[in-house]
Amino acid sequence: MNQFTVSIFCATKEAATIEQKLTEDFMSYWYAEITHLKANQQEQSTLEENGTEAKT
Known part of the structure; x- marks a missing residue:
């Protein structure tokens, strides 16, 4: 399970916002980075299946 918590000290009413x-x-x-990584992995797998090298 992934869990991420942000907590800051701010003595104003806007702290929660x-x-x-x-x-x-x-x-x-x-989420954007995970999506990008998955797309790269999928492309790499496809290229390996086709016997071609990835462009770097």
């Missing part, structure tokens, strides 16, 4: 935005931005970045 800031934490939520930070978490949302991080999760968007993380």
